[in-house]
Amino acid sequence: MVSEKHPRRITALLAVAVAAVALAFGLAACGGGGDSGINGGGETEEVKLEKKATGDITISNWPLYIDKQTVPDFEKETGLSVKYIEDVNANEEFFAKMDPLLKQGESGGRSLFVVTDWMANKMHELGYLQNFDKSALPNFEKNLVANLKEPSYDPKREFSAPWQSGMTGIIVRKDLAPDVKSICDLFDPKYKGKVEMLNELRDTVPLVMKCLGIDPEGASEGDWMKAIDKIKEATESGQIRRFTGNDYGADLTSGNAVAVIGWSGDAVQLQADNPNIEWRMPTEGCILWSDNMVIPVGAPNPTAAEEWINYVYEPKNEAQIEAYVNYVSPVENVKPILLKEEPEVAKNQLIFPSKSFTKNCTIQPSPTGEEEQNLNRAFNAVVNG
Amino acid sequence: MRRRVVPYFLLGPGAAWLLLFFVVPLYYLAELSLNGGVFGSYEFDWHWANYSDALSLYDTQFIRSFVYAGLATLFALLLAYPLAYTIAFKAGRWRNLFLFAVVAPFFTTYLIRTLAWETILSDQSPVVSVLDTLGLAPEGHVLATGGAVIAGLTYNFLPFMVLPIYASLERIDVRLIEAGKDLYASASQTFFRVTLPLSAPGVVAGTLLTFIPASGDYVNAQFLGSASNQMIGNVIQSLYLKQSDYPAAAALSFVLMAAILILVLIYIRFAGSESLMGEEAV
Numbered sequence: 001m002v003s004e005k006h007p008r009r010i011t012a013l014l015a016v017a018v019a020a021v022a023l024a025f026g027l028a029a030c031g032g033g034g035d036s037g038i039n040g041g042g043e044t045e046e047v048k049l050e051k052k053a054t055g056d057i058t059i060s061n062w063p064l065y066i067d068k069q070t071v072p073d074f075e076k077e078t079g080l081s082v083k084y085i086e087d088v089n090a091n092e093e094f095f096a097k098m099d100p101l102l103k104q105g106e107s108g109g110r111s112l113f114v115v116t117d118w119m120a121n122k123m124h125e126l127g128y129l130q131n132f133d134k135s136a137l138p139n140f141e142k143n144l145v146a147n148l149k150e151p152s153y154d155p156k157r158e159f160s161a162p163w164q165s166g167m168t169g170i171i172v173r174k175d176l177a178p179d180v181k182s183i184c185d186l187f188d189p190k191y192k193g194k195v196e197m198l199n200e201l202r203d204t205v206p207l208v209m210k211c212l213g214i215d216p217e218g219a220s221e222g223d224w225m226k227a228i229d230k231i232k233e234a235t236e237s238g239q240i241r242r243f244t245g246n247d248y249g250a251d252l253t254s255g256n257a258v259a260v261i262g263w264s265g266d267a268v269q270l271q272a273d274n275p276n277i278e279w280r281m282p283t284e285g286c287i288l289w290s291d292n293m294v295i296p297v298g299a300p301n302p303t304a305a306e307e308w309i310n311y312v313y314e315p316k317n318e319a320q321i322e323a324y325v326n327y328v329s330p331v332e333n334v335k336p337i338l339l340k341e342e343p344e345v346a347k348n349q350l351i352f353p354s355k356s357f358t359k360n361c362t363i364q365p366s367p368t369g370e371e372e373q374n375l376n377r378a379f380n381a382v383v384n385g
Numbered sequence: 386m387r388r389r390v391v392p393y394f395l396l397g398p399g400a401a402w403l404l405l406f407f408v409v410p411l412y413y414l415a416e417l418s419l420n421g422g423v424f425g426s427y428e429f430d431w432h433w434a435n436y437s438d439a440l441s442l443y444d445t446q447f448i449r450s451f452v453y454a455g456l457a458t459l460f461a462l463l464l465a466y467p468l469a470y471t472i473a474f475k476a477g478r479w480r481n482l483f484l485f486a487v488v489a490p491f492f493t494t495y496l497i498r499t500l501a502w503e504t505i506l507s508d509q510s511p512v513v514s515v516l517d518t519l520g521l522a523p524e525g526h527v528l529a530t531g532g533a534v535i536a537g538l539t540y541n542f543l544p545f546m547v548l549p550i551y552a553s554l555e556r557i558d559v560r561l562i563e564a565g566k567d568l569y570a571s572a573s574q575t576f577f578r579v580t581l582p583l584s585a586p587g588v589v590a591g592t593l594l595t596f597i598p599a600s601g602d603y604v605n606a607q608f609l610g611s612a613s614n615q616m617i618g619n620v621i622q623s624l625y626l627k628q629s630d631y632p633a634a635a636a637l638s639f640v641l642m643a644a645i646l647i648l649v650l651i652y653i654r655f656a657g658s659e660s661l662m663g664e665e666a667v
Contacts, residue, residue, distance in 0.1 A: 093626045126425055193526055199627065235612045241529050242611045254507045256528060373423050376628040377442070384446065384615040384623055 044124065044159065046131040047295055053304040056081035060113035062088045062291065065164065067324035074311050080304050090245065091119040098296075102128040107296040111305040118202060118366035120160045120292045121153035130295045131158045136306040139313035143332045148290060151363070160292035161309050162330035164265070167353070167361065168203040168287040170280045171262035171270070173252055180259040182283040183211040187230075192239050196251060196260040197231065199243035201379045202364050203287055204231065204261055210284035216365045224367065224375050232382045243383045252277055264350040265327035279350055285360025290330060326351055418635035427632060435636035443620050443637065447644065450616040453531065453606075454599035457538035458546075461595050462588065464539070465546035469587075470580075472547075473554035487547050495541060496604060502537050503528065503608050529611035537605035542598065546591040553587025554580070589656045593649060600645055617641055 063086040071084050088094045094115065101108045102123070115123065123129050134141060140161055154160045172180050177191060186195050197204045206216035208227040216223075234240045241257060249270050251257035264286075267279030295305050312318055318331040323342045328351060329335075338346035349357050367375055421432035440447075472483045490498060505512055506527045516522045527533050557580065565575035603618030610616075617637070624634035 090626070092629050095629060096626055096631075122425065193524060193529070199623075238524065238611075238613075240612060241526075250503075254504075254509065256508050256526075370423055373628075373630065376630065380620075380623050380628055381442065383612055384620045385613045 044127065044129060044131050045297070047133045047302040047306065049133050049136055049306065050303045053078060053080060053301070053307040055301055055304065056083065057111040057301050057304040057308065058083040058085065058109050059305075059308065060085050060087050060094075060110050061163070062086065062114060065114070065291075065325060067321055070312075070317065070321055073317070073320075074308065078304075078307055078311070080307065082308075088114060091116050095119060095123075098128075102126070102296060102298075104298075106298040107300075109300060110296060111299045111301050112293055112295055112308060114163045114291050114293055116291050117151065117153065117160075117289055117364060120294050121366065122368075123294065123296075124154070124159055128297055129159045130297060130299065130302065132161070132295065132306065132309075136303070137161075137310050137313070139310045143313050143315060143318075145330055145332050148330050151290075160294055161313070162290040163293050163312075164325060164327035165288065165290040165330055166327045167264040167281075167350070167358070168198070168207065168261065168289070168364075169264065169282050170259060171248070171252060171267045172259045172278055172280055173255065173257075173276050174278050175276045176255060177258035181280060183207050183261075184284070186259055186261070187211075187234055187239060189239065191258055192237070193241050194256075194258040195234075195240050196242055196244050196248050196257045197240055198248075198261050199245060199383050201376060202289075202366055204243075205375070205379060206287055206362065206365055207261060207282065207284070210282070210362070216287075216362050219365065221367070221371050221374065225378060228375070228378050228382060231379075232385075235382055235385055265325065268326035268348065268350050281357065283360075285362060286358065287364050288358065288361045289364040322351065328353060414635045414638060417631055418639055420632040420635075424629045432632065435632050436640065439633060439637040439640050443617065446615060446617045446620050447641075449531075449614070450600050450618070451644075451648070453535050453538060453616060454596050454602075456535050457542065457599050458592050458596045460535070460539040461543050461546040462592060465543060465550055465591065466588070469547050469550040469554055473551055473557075484551070487544050487551075491544065498541065499537055499604050499608050502533075502540070506533055506609070528609060529614070531610065531614045533609040534606050534614050534616075537609045538599045538602060541602075541605065542595040545594040545598075549590035549594065550584060550587040553584045553590075557583045585656070589653070592656075593652075597645055597649065601641060 057080060059082060061084065065086070066084070071082050074080070075082055094113075098108065098113075107113075120129070132140075140157075144157065144162070148162050148165065149157065151157075151160075170180060170183070170186070172178075177194070180186065180188070180191070186197075205224055205227045206219075208230055209216045209219060209223060212227060212230065214223045214226065231240070241251075244251070244260070246263065246266055248257060248260040248262055249266060252260060252270065253274055262279070264279055267277065270277045271279070293309055295302050299305060312321065313331055315331055315333040315337055318329055319334045319337040319341065322329045322334055323338060323345050326345070326348075335346050335352050345351055366372075416429055417427075418435055419429060419432050420427040420435075421430045422428050468487075472480055472487075476483050504510070507513070508526045508528065513522060513527050516527060517525065524530060561579055561583070562575055565579045566572075570578065600616075601618045603616060603622050606614055606616040606619050621634050621637050621641070624630045624637065
């Protein structure tokens with residue numbers, strides 16, 4: 001009996017193992033073949049609202065992009081329960097993670113996430129985003145700052161709502177590089193090996209174009225290439241030490257770098273720790289960009305997501321976020337509130353820039369399609385020389 | 386019946402694991418590497434140009450990776466052999482403590498240890514000013530140079546070199562070494578004709594365990610290197626996560642895998658010859 005029983009049990013176990021492997025294969029095959037579920041660009045679906053937002057939502061945002069109090073306050077006011085995760089570290093990385101899901105019409109449980117202009121545009125073109133139902137967004141309609149109302153990629157603000165805006169310019173160590181005032185100054189041999197630039201095509205290259213006297217707006221592929229060549233030369237000569245993400249902060253603090261291309265909000269925070277660090281508006285002007293809240297396809301509870309957008313577009317709520325975040329507020333009427341509560345924040349040109357301060361700045365340009373691929377290859381060949 | 390089934394049964398879980406997490410992803414990687422088109426609309430169309438592009442665009446980084454990994458392996462070997470030898474034969478009751486010291490860095494993550502090097506070698510640090518006075522920092526800084534990347538690789542993979550060498554040294558029958566002395570061999574003759582050949586398997590294992598991961602490493606080059614010291618791992622990372630050029634990244638990964646495989650086969654062909662495996666000494 002026994003000698004007969006065991007082989008049978010083993011065969012059964014083997015069968016289970018084989019079945020498991022086969023199943024896994026099958027699942028993997030499903031994952032690979034998916035171009036179902038979404039509609040290509042053009043006919044974006046609109047969010048379907050329920051009467052009242054209830055339940056819970058998951059929001060994905062960048063790290064250090066909100067104060068500690070806003071989420072609990074929102075929960076208290078609306079009765080919703082929010083899972084707020086900080087899992088967006090870079091647009092491309094986030095896209096690589098989300099693409100397989102969004103392709104299937106799923107958002108991985110996220111009701112809303114935040115990406116930069118060009119990525120919002122790209123996701124929209126791929127049919128990965130839903131249009132807002134504006135009837136639930138009265139605050140957004142009323143309080144969005146005028147200069148962000150009609151961006152070229154979303155002229156009616158149908159699918160993107162700015163979370164924060166910012167400027168890309170120069171951050172220097174006042175004590176070690178007092179006379180760096182323009183992008184062109186970054187190429188001064190005096191600072192050889194002490195200059196760093198962002199490893200972001202759309203930040204670094206347009207700024208260098210400005211130094212070359214080229215207007216990044218409507219620049220041709222050849223114009224971009226000229227700037228990339230200049231960066232390449234400076235890399236090969238050892239002028240540029242390395243290309244960074246926001247880890248330039250550590251290099252500025254230690255003095256490994258004395259002048260870098262960096263982001264305005266970072267500078268405010270770095271300066272608080274080290275008064276020798278200072279953001280400077282390049283004489284050539286800066287690059288302006290926004291990170292935007294978007295509602296992806298397959299988002300659970302989009303009604304609650306719109307409730308959230310409407311909530312942060314209430315000036316008093318935005319003021320609370322702004323006092324912590326230090327980037328540029330996309331919401332009107334926040335400054336008067338902060339003038340009373342946090343006058344130093346309200347008077348900071350990096351947080352509430354005046355028109356004259358940003359007069360030479362350019363909205364972040366974004367090449368697409370084959371041009372984008374060529375420029376990406378050329379730029380990253382320099383970054384990974 | 387039972388005897389015939391049991392080995393397969395024992396192989397089952399391992400085989401299923403490899404199939405699921407190695408063969409299947411490899412298949413998709415291969416398919417991806419032959420996709421054409423641009424970001425957002427990649428399509429499978431036997432796009433072999435990805436491979437020729439990968440080789441022609443990134444040959445510098447390939448060569449650099451193997452040079453860096455090779456040098457790091459060499460330095461690790463030069464550091465590890467005497468260390469392993471001391472622990473195996475001379476450490477006495479301190480042996481376990483020394484072994485613990487070799488493994489201890491693993492209690493901190495690899496990333497943190499590399500970041501610590503960034504601090505140790507930062508431009509204003511005392512280490513760098515000493516090196517500078519000795520004329521060892523011609524560019525005025527040590528960070529953001531090839532030397533820093535090689536040093537980081539050597540440091541990070543050193544335990545992988547020490548442990549296999551130690552294991553093979555420790556297994557050596559001491560009577561063989563005594564026999565060498567009895568037969569009037571000098572200390573160095575005994576070492577080169579008895580000890581070294583007998584520890585060769587450990588050396589081969591150690592060099593492979595160091596060289597293979599070091600060639601694909603990107604952390605050291607990212608934090609300790611400049612734009613001109615980036616390795617092939619950095620290129621793949623950047624292609625995949627920064628440029629979203631998945632087909633090119635996949636093709637490059639395949640080329641890297643093939644290149645390492647060929648180098649390792651050549652190495653084993655030579656290192657695996659009988660004299661080095663200790664046949665002569667036995």
